[in-house]
Amino acid sequence: MNKKYLVVIFSVMLFSTLTVYGAEPIMITSSPDMNKVVFDGKWSFYTEWKRSTLTELHYDDGTNIQLRTAHQNNFIYVFVDVVSNFHPIKGSDSALVCLDGKDNKTSIANKNDYCFVVTLAGNNPSVLRGGSSLGFTSNFEKVSSPENFIGIGSISDENDRYTKVPHPSYEFRIPTELVGRSDMYGFYLSVYDAHQNKFYSWPKEENPTSLFDIPSPDKWGDMISPDKTLPEFELPLLALIPAFLFVLYFTKFRI
Numbered sequence: 001m002n003k004k005y006l007v008v009i010f011s012v013m014l015f016s017t018l019t020v021y022g023a024e025p026i027m028i029t030s031s032p033d034m035n036k037v038v039f040d041g042k043w044s045f046y047t048e049w050k051r052s053t054l055t056e057l058h059y060d061d062g063t064n065i066q067l068r069t070a071h072q073n074n075f076i077y078v079f080v081d082v083v084s085n086f087h088p089i090k091g092s093d094s095a096l097v098c099l100d101g102k103d104n105k106t107s108i109a110n111k112n113d114y115c116f117v118v119t120l121a122g123n124n125p126s127v128l129r130g131g132s133s134l135g136f137t138s139n140f141e142k143v144s145s146p147e148n149f150i151g152i153g154s155i156s157d158e159n160d161r162y163t164k165v166p167h168p169s170y171e172f173r174i175p176t177e178l179v180g181r182s183d184m185y186g187f188y189l190s191v192y193d194a195h196q197n198k199f200y201s202w203p204k205e206e207n208p209t210s211l212f213d214i215p216s217p218d219k220w221g222d223m224i225s226p227d228k229t230l231p232e233f234e235l236p237l238l239a240l241i242p243a244f245l246f247v248l249y250f251t252k253f254r255i
Contacts, residue, residue, distance in 0.1 A: 026222070027053045027055070029069075030070070032072065034052070037171070040152065042157060043081075046161060049068045054066065055067040065080060074148075076179070078174070079172070081167075082168045094117065096191075098113065098187065099179045103184050107218050110130045110217075114129055114174075115128040118170045119153060121155070128140040137212060140214060146178045152170070154168075155167065183225045186220040186222065187221050188201070203220070
């Protein structure tokens with residue numbers, strides 16, 4: 001068989017292994033520019049978040065969220081740009097980002113699970129940790145914000161890359177010391193639009209009724225860093241190693 005076809009077959013098998021377990025994951029990339037971010041809750045200059053991974057989230061009612069993710073050194077960076085909300089309401093609009101460093105998809109939130117809450121123009125972002133016995137709080141409890149954590153929401157201005165119409169946007173800087181270092185995180189996003197009194201989430205299948213109505217981690221999606229080596233291989237991926245070595249042999253040594 002032609003070695004080019006072998007490479008294509010292996011690539012398809014590998015991609016299928018990474019996506020077969022659920023919705024297409026959020027990607028996160030290493031960026032050398034995140035230390036240049038000015039944390040004011042919006043695009044401070046036109047190229048500020050350019051070197052980050054973009055995931056566009058579109059909803060049936062026309063809502064559009066531009067989600068950007070990146071990591072650098074000891075931090076994970078998340079930018080939530082709600083570009084379709086042209087009626088921002090300070091103190092009410094908000095965004096929540098959740099991470100599970102173990103990505104073990106538990107049915108009840110445990111102490112590996114963290115959520116970060118930012119209110120538009122608010123001064124006090126909240127950090128929630130799983131492991132609480134209280135079901136009405138989705139088994140999360142508020143904890144002290146860790147050192148170097150940043151969460152801030154603001155109204156956009158002329159520097160926004162997508163629209164000049166003012167709208168809410170949110171910036172997060174999350175220490176990896178808190179959530180752990182991993183090439184795959186459980187990931188959940190919820191955004192509240194106060195003008196419409198509606199919540200928008202990712203994965204989109206979840207329909208929260210309040211910002212603290214957080215689905216259990218087994219319903220979260222995945223955030224994957226493809227530019228690092230996975231610390232441990234899942235069994236299906238492990239089974240592909242012989243195929244990879246076979247392809248490598250024919251492409252490198254049989255030319």
